[in-house]
Amino acid sequence: MRTDKEPIYPVEPWEVTETAFFKKETARGDNGFSAIERNNYRNETTFALSNGYIGTRGTFEEAYDFDIDTGLEGNFINGFYESGRIRYGEANFGSPLRSQSLLNLPNLKETLLYADGEQFRMDEGTVTEYARTLRMKEGTLERSLIWTSPGGRRIRIRIGRLVSFEKRHILAIRYEAEPLNFDGELTFVSRLQADVENHTRKTNPIVDYGPFGRRLEPLRLTAEERRLYYEGITKGSRLTMGCGSSHRLWLDGKPAGARESYETGELEASVSLTLAVRKGETAALEKMICYLDGEVSMRRAEELLAEAEATGYGGLKERQRACMDHFWETAGIDIEGAGADALRQGLHFNLFHIFQSAGRDGRTGMGAKGLSGEGYEGHYFWDTEMYVMPVFIYTEPGVAKALLDYRYAKLPEARDRARVLGHDKGALFPWRTINGEEASTYYPLGTAQYHINGDIAYALCLYFQVTGDVEYLKEKGAELLIETARVWADVGSFAECRGGKYCICSVTGPDEYNVLVDNNFYTNLTARENLRNASRAVRYLREHAPERMEELERRLDFSQEETVLWDRIAENMYFPYDEKRGIYPMDDGFLMRKPWDESKIPPEKRAWLYENYHPLFIMRHRMSKQADAVLGMYLYGNYFTEEEIRRNYDFYQEVTLHHSSLSTCIFGIVASGIGYREEAYRYFSQSARMDLDDYHDNFYAGIHAANMAGTWQAVINGFAGVRCQDSGLSFRPYLPEDWDAYAFCLRYRGRRLRVRIERERAEFTLLEGERIEFWINGRRAAIEQEGGSFVEAL
C-alpha cells in the first residue's frame, strides 16, 4: 500500500473531478506508459454509478475501443451471475464445481455524436474546458467540454448520467450538444452492444475458470420507434435478463423531430437521430436505459422506460437529489477545520460508493467491490456484515435489514453447506457467494473461514441493539442465530489438554496469512458471542413468542436442550494466551512462527505476497496481513481492559503488514480507544483516501467497500467512541488535533440523534423521536424530548 501519494483529483469536499482525459498520446509529466493507461481504467471505477440493482462503470459514451489494460466496459445487475465449470488440479470433497461470476451485461450507454459527419472523439481534434465530475450531493456524473473537430467545428458538449435510486431499473443519460461556430446537422447514434464478455480471467490470473467468452444467448433484439431492446439468457446459470433504451430529442428545450434510422445485427442494434442545429442552439438527447432480470419481457421494459420518460431526466435528477439529501442528512459527517477538505472528500466518496452499492431487495447482498467492476467476481463476503452493515444499521437501517434478509433467504443453501462440511445440524454460510452457495475454490482461504457465521450473527445482533427491532428477531433473527450457533457447537470440542476448554481446530481467521490454524482468537471470540446470543434469542422467544419457538423447534428439529451445550461452550471457550507478554496470540501457533524479515522481500513484492511467495512460506512466518485479534478486541471490547487492549494492540501493530484494505480502519478505531490519537488519525486518513488515491493500485478492478465503510466507523466508533451493547448506546468522544469540530447523526431505536464534538464539549441533539438515554464517558445522559439537547464537557 502506498500512502505517500498526491491526491489524484482536485480536493473538493462534494465532488470528484477528472480535469483532463488522458490517453497514451497525452502523457502528463514524466508518468510512464502504463500509469497513463491505468488512469482511465481506474477512473472508470471512480465514476461508477449504481443503485444496488444496476451498476455501470464510468466509461464514456463514445465507447472507445480500449485494450485490456486501459479500460473495461461494465454493466451489471446485482445477483445476476453466470456459472462455469471449475477445474481443480486435485478436487476435494465439497469443492464448488460451478463458478458464480457477476456477469458483464450488454452496454446501452454508447452514444456517438456526429457533426456534419465528423464523429466526436476526445482523442481526435481538440478538447478544452474539460471536466468530468462525480457530484456526490446530487448522485450524478457530469461531463462538459468543448470539442474542436479536426475539421474545425466547435461544439460544447454536456453529458449527465445517473442511476436512479428511486427507479431501480433505470439508468438515465442526458446528452447535450451546442454548435459554437457552425450551423449543421447533428446525428446522435445510440447503440446497444450485446457482444460483451467478462474479463475476470484476463485480469485475475489466479483464477482459472469462467465465464469465458460471451455467455448470454440472445433471445430477442429489436430496434424500432426510438427504442432498442435486448433479451438474453445465460448459458450456464440459465438466468434471463432484458435491457432497453428509449430516446427523446430536444432542441433548445423543445421536443424535436429527427431523421431516424435503425440498424440491427446479431448482437447489436442502434438508432440514429439526425437533426439540423444552428450555432448557439442546444440539441439534447434524453436517453432512458433499463435493466431487468427474472420475469423479463419487452412489454415490462417499455413500461419502465415510458415511466422514466414521463419523469424526464430533469425529474429523475431532482428525485435523485432528494434521495441523496436524505442519505447525507443522517450519514454525512461534517468535519470542520482548515485542511480537512481532503478527508471530507474521501469520506464522502467512500460513503457515496457504499450507499449506491448495497442490494436493497432482500434477494441480493453487496459485493466486496459493489457493482463497480468485475473484481472478486462480484462476490459477497463478510465485508458486508462487518464493515458495511454497521454504517447502514446506524444510518439507513432499512438497507441493513434488506442485507440481513438476503442472508436469511440463503439459509437453505447454508444448511446444505453445513452438511457437506460434516455438521449434522445448523447452517454454515459460504465464504464468498452470489447465489448462496460456496464459491471459494481454495478452501484454506475460503470455506475454512468459519467466522463468517459469527460475523453474520454479529451484524444481526448489532442490528437488534441499535434498532430495537424485536419483530425481526422473532421473524428471522432467532432462526439465523440458532442455525449458525449449531455449527459452532459441533465444530470443536472440550479438550482435556486445555483444561477442558472448548477448542476449535483447523479454521482460518480473518487474517489471510495465517491459514488453517487452531484456536484463532477472533474465531473463538465471535463463536462464543454467536452461541451466547443464540441462547439469549431462544430464551427471548420462549418468553415472548412461544408459538414461534415451537414452530422453530418443529421445523429445525431443534430442542431447547441444545442451549445447555451452547452455554457450556460459551462459558468454557478457550483463548490462546501468552502469560509473559500478557497478550492473546492470534492462534495457538502464532508465537512459534518464524520472525518476519521484511528486508528479505524485494520492495515490489512486499504488498503482493501470495502473488510472489508460496503459501507455506507465508504461513510459516510470524506476521499478519490484517486486523484479526485486534478486530475482535474492537467488536467485543467490553470483555477486555483498556490496558489489555493496549498490550495487544502494541503487539499486533508490530506484526501486521496491513496488506488487506480491511485493516487500517480497524487499527484506527482501536487506537482511538486506547488513546493512541495520532496513530488513529493517521490510520483514519489512510483509510479515508485509500481508494480515491488508489493506495492499493488496484482500484480499477472495483471499490474496496469494506474500507470505505470502515472510514465512517473510524470516525463514529473511533473518534466518537460509539458502541451499542446491552447497556445501550455509549460515547467516548474526542476531537482529533487537526480539526475544529465534527458532527454526525445516528439512528437509534427510532430516534435520530445529532452529535457534535468540539474540543471541549460534546453536544447531543435529539432530531427525531422520543426520550433517549445514552452513556457519555461512562456517565448516563438523557434527552427528554425531540429537539432537546445535552451537552457534556470534554
Add this chain to the structure above:
Amino acid sequence: MRTDKEPIYPVEPWEVTETAFFKKETARGDNGFSAIERNNYRNETTFALSNGYIGTRGTFEEAYDFDIDTGLEGNFINGFYESGRIRYGEANFGSPLRSQSLLNLPNLKETLLYADGEQFRMDEGTVTEYARTLRMKEGTLERSLIWTSPGGRRIRIRIGRLVSFEKRHILAIRYEAEPLNFDGELTFVSRLQADVENHTRKTNPIVDYGPFGRRLEPLRLTAEERRLYYEGITKGSRLTMGCGSSHRLWLDGKPAGARESYETGELEASVSLTLAVRKGETAALEKMICYLDGEVSMRRAEELLAEAEATGYGGLKERQRACMDHFWETAGIDIEGAGADALRQGLHFNLFHIFQSAGRDGRTGMGAKGLSGEGYEGHYFWDTEMYVMPVFIYTEPGVAKALLDYRYAKLPEARDRARVLGHDKGALFPWRTINGEEASTYYPLGTAQYHINGDIAYALCLYFQVTGDVEYLKEKGAELLIETARVWADVGSFAECRGGKYCICSVTGPDEYNVLVDNNFYTNLTARENLRNASRAVRYLREHAPERMEELERRLDFSQEETVLWDRIAENMYFPYDEKRGIYPMDDGFLMRKPWDESKIPPEKRAWLYENYHPLFIMRHRMSKQADAVLGMYLYGNYFTEEEIRRNYDFYQEVTLHHSSLSTCIFGIVASGIGYREEAYRYFSQSARMDLDDYHDNFYAGIHAANMAGTWQAVINGFAGVRCQDSGLSFRPYLPEDWDAYAFCLRYRGRRLRVRIERERAEFTLLEGERIEFWINGRRAAIEQEGGSFVEAL
C-alpha cells in the same frame, strides 16, 4: 481395508495361479457383476511384469476389448512421462503448472491365433485345463490351456512371458499351439497397437488434468521382415520412444517357414504368419519386444531385437532364473511351520514385485505403484526411501545406490524448488514426481510434506551404515545431506514461547489426515537427524576428503560455519509432549482435536474419507490415517525407552485408522519391539497378504510397493529386531508363535550373513566376507571367518 478375505488364489509358496478366466458370462458363485469385472482388472496387476525399465500389465495376448471397469492394457517405460497443463480453481504461487504422468505406451504383446480361420478367444468355444501362473522363482508368467473352438478344433496353448532383468529393453513371449484333434493351418497375427492413451482421469476422478487422449505423435511405423517398429514423440513433454517386435516361428523345435503378410495403418501394424501344422505338432512363435527411449532409432531397436533373438526365449528364461536365484538367495525369507504357506506366498509376491519395479539406471526411481499400472500417475514418493530402499540396502545394495543416484541427479530441480518455497539455500525434494519437479497439485498433502527431505537423508544414512560405502558419501552423499539440511535450518525458528526450542510450523507429516500442522513429531525428528548427519558428513569430509569439502564449499556457496547453526538446532529441536499421558502428540494441536466417532461414519465411507468428507472435517478430528509418530519411534528408536515407545504405541493404536497401506507394517515392527507379539503377528499377516488378497480393493490400479517392502521389514526389523546404527548391526530376534523357524540373509559391509531363528536359538552364519561383529540382545558377538557360525540361545 478388509482383512477378512479368503485367499483369492490357491496357496502356493512360489506361485500365484489364476485357475479360471472370468468374464461376465461366467460369474462364479454369488459374486455380483462388478466383482467379476474387477477380477480381471485386478489380476492384470497381479501378473504385471517389469524389470525396473519396462513395465507391462498382465493383460492377455488376445487383447480383449474390455471396458474401463474390466481391464486396462498398460505398457510403460520407467521415467517416460507426458505433461499436460494443470488447471486450478485458484492457483497458488509455486503450484505445478505441468503434470507428469507415466505414459501408457503402444502395446506389442497382442498376438492373435487362428486355427483354420477360427480365432482363439477364451470367451468363445470352451477353455479347459486353464492355468495362468506367475512363477516367482523363475521370473516368468505362463499360461496354459486347452481350447475347443466353436467349430470343434482342440488346441493346446502354452504362452510364456518375461520381462528380462538381464536385457532391460526386452519383453519376450513364447506362444505355443498344438492341434490336438486336427491337421490344419495356424496363423499367428502379431500386432503393434499405438492408438493408446492413459486412463488416469477416467479411473481417478480426484485429478482433473491430462494427459488426455493419445499423446504420442507417431514418427515412424513399419512392418517388414517379420518386424514391427514404431517411433513416437510425446506432444507435451517432447520425449521420444521407440518400440518394436521381431518374430520367429518353430515347428516341433525346428525353425519353420510361413506365409507372411503385413498390414500397417496410421497407428497400428501387424505381421501374419501362417503355417500348416499336423495334429500333435507344436507350432511356436517366439516374439521379442523391445522398448527404448531417449536416443531412439530403428537401427538400435533392430540390434536389441537381434541380440535377444540370438539368445532365444529359452536362453532368456534361463538367465532370468539366474537373476531370480541371485535375488532370492539373499532377499528370500524361509518360514518353516505348518500353515505358513499363505504368508510365504504373500512375502514372495511382495518381494517379487518390489524387486522387479525398482529403477536401476540412476536416472529413474521407483513409483509407489511400481510399473504395474497408472495409479498415482506413476509418481515416485517417499515410499521408495522409507519402505523399499531398506530392503534393497540389506539385500541388493546396488539397486539402493541406483535409487539414491536418481535423487542426487535431481538435486538441481530440488534446489529450484527450495527457492520457490522461499529458501535461499539448500534443496527441497518434491513430494511426488517423475522428472524431479514437484507434481503435487494439492500442496497441503504434497509440498507441505517437508519430511521428504529427511526421508531421503534417512535412506542415504542407512545405506552408509549398512554398506559402509564411504566413497558414496564423498561423491554424492555429503552434498545431498548438506543441501537437505539447509532447508531444515531455514524452515523453522527458535521460539521464545517454547523455551527457545526450534519449532517447525505449517508442515504436513506422514499422516495425511493431519494437515498443515505445527511441530509434527515425525518431521521434527527426521529433521533433527538430517541436520546431525549433515553436520557429521561435513566433519567427515573435512577430515577425510578436504579437497572434496572445498569443492563443495565453492560450488554450493557453503560455509562450514553453517553446521554451528545445524548443531544448535539439533540440540534444541522442539517436540510436543503431553506430560499427563507421557506421550508425544503427533503435533502441537493433535490432542485438542475433536474425538473421532467412527459410529457416525457409514461403513461404506469409512475407508474413503477424502472421497466422502471435506478436508476440514477430517482435519479437525483427533485421529490418524497411518503411522506417523510411531514411524519416527521405529526409525529413531534409540532415542526412546521401551516404556516410552509402549505408551506412545498404545496411544496411537487407539487413534490410528490404518487407511494408508503404509501403516500396518510399521505398527507391526514397533509392536515386535515392545513385546506385543500377537499384535505384531497380526499386522505382519495383514501386510503380507494385503495386495495378494486385495484388502484395499484397489489393486487393479497398481501395487502398493511400500507395504510390500514393509512386509520384509516386519520380519527382519520386526521379528528379528534388526537395526543398524552407529554401534553397528544388532538383533533382538524372536520366533512368532505359529512358526517353527525362519531364516533370512543380510548384506552388511561387503559380507553376507545368514540368520536362522528358532524357538530357543538364533544361528548366524557368515556366508561371504571377512570377520563380522554384531550385537545380539545387547551383547556383542562376532564370527571370525567366512563359513563360520555363531549361535545364541534365546
